[in-house]
Amino acid sequence: MACIDAEPTVTGAINRLTVKVAYQSRIITLLYRTMPKNGDKLSALGFGCMRLPMLDGEIDEKRAIAQIRQAIDNGVNYVDTAWPYHDGESEPLLGKALKDGYREKVKIATKLPTWLVENREDMDKFLDAQLEKLGTDHIDYYLIHALSGPSWKSVEDLGIKEFLDQAQKDGRIVNPGFSFHGLAEDFQPIVDAYSWVFCQIQYNYLDQEFQAGTKGLKYAASKDIGVIIMEPLRGGNLALPEAPPAIAELWAQAEVKRPPVEWALRWVWNHPEVTVVLSGMNSEEQISQNMAVASDASANYLSPAELELIERVSITYRKLMQVGCTGCGYCLPCPAGVQIPICFDFFNKLHMFGNLDEAKHLYKVFGSGDVLQREPGFASQCVECGMCLEKCPQQINIPEVLKRVVAELED
């Protein structure tokens, strides 16, 4: 286990962190990466406020504030929240955590809830409310939340570009960006549609071809757009201490032994195109562990043999998948509204990780259409018309597999 023995010092405008890692007894320095368009030096590890510690069904305020400040005291300078996190309580909590001089030490990122925006005025309404909740007069990194092809079209029609221009002009927003949960083909057109400073994508060694994927990461970087990574641990599944036996056997072959969480984080940081990683840490131990890894996980750190081992782990995980869906979306639209790739993704997650609660929860959230600003798209909506069958390049018997999804993920 790593323990933080912090002696923060200041070098120029950048906080430098000295961390003593107990099991290795060495002094290491928290790494920073540069946001390409504005030169901001951001900590490679950011603090995400989506999964704060809970107590009796509510945010454990005292502990959450202490954790956020612990991270900032030790060099983290990018904190991320959003309107819907913790049913709207994450932003006010972060506002409280950033009192007493902490606001000046960090860049705040928060997000416009696109699915609640009905007109141009709503955009200002949400932003002004967020400034109030966070107790600040500007948002350093403001994201249009959870964009997909349809949701981008919707907010574009409502005047999002003019809103972003105006909010930057009057100083409420410093850097415009977006987070993405759409199909791969929707990513590049959104990148090209506005002068974004940054974007946020889901990325880990299992999602190299899912949503934006490696292609999207590299495309954004080629446009000098900074990339914030969410879900580097796939909702914590890649950090489970007890991996499936076939996976554990592979990790045991590594020359340098590392816990699964460390392999997953190092794989993401190995990409020079990545700016900041949000790991979803919410315990003091996770913060210490993640920071210790962040302190020496530079780009291109992993050896070719280690990268090859991670690829074998990724392939083995994929074999545990029940359906070979690549998420290409060719089967869409379904006349009954079934979001076929989403149904299959969470069905696979269930069989790969065995985490029924997590798979059911995510299936419900994404299947409901709320996040992607679509109509509900559950597997049980399938009327077996067969229209999707000839469109699937993987030749999946879609209606038959959907029946299994219903049986295992829908109550």
Ligand code: SF4
């Ligand atoms: S078979 Fe089911 S999933 Fe496929 S297009 Fe018809 S209703 Fe949609």
Ligand code: SF4
């Ligand atoms: S066409 Fe086939 S592989 Fe592509 S998303 Fe649909 S089910 Fe998956």
